[in-house]
Amino acid sequence: GNSVTQMEGPVTLSEEAFLTINCTYTATGYPSLFWYVQYPGEGLQLLLKATKADDKGSNKGFEATYRKETTSFHLEKGSVQVSDSAVYFCALSDTGFQKLVFGTGTRLLVSP
């Protein structure tokens, strides 16, 4: 079945550091890939998405590229801020389906 694997957290960084959160997936079809972010006390919010191979999703300085050859969708940001501290979820949905398969989430802690 479809699955998503994320790196274990927490990831602890200083402000302005470079961020990478790894995400790999297993899917039988041609999934769409998503990154969601969850701030404390809130629901998940869509951060970015990519719907086909080699697509790059970007938003708020975050980027992720859909790599079919390595079945990966790693999240990156060049310079993190304290306000980026949150839990980040990688997810996929298979072609024709609205149901999402989520990774376990990676907590990011950014210190001043």
Added chain:
Amino acid sequence: DAGVIQSPRHEVTEMGQEVTLRCKPISGHDYLFWYRQTMMRGLELLIYFNNNVPIDDSGMPEDRFSAKMPNASFSTLKIQPSEPRDSAVYFCASSFTGGGSQPQHFGDGTRLSIL
């Protein structure tokens, strides 16, 4: 634009009581999802609806849980009787048909504590 609206935001009740969680999806969305989030188990999909019809309820933990969607703008998740292990944050999300490429939009959740 109004997002997904859940109520109540917090619920504290005693074991054995009936609990009803409510959700209003985004207007025009034809999919609705109920999730549960705990530290131990992470984010779990409980059930989802398409056009008010339950499509997959395989994530519902047991018969104490039930969900309904009487119309396109309202859904409930009911737990009867409630137990302490049901304590969690329950999220509702909605989306519209898009061949799998449309994102889900989440509410802010209901934090449920069963004493």
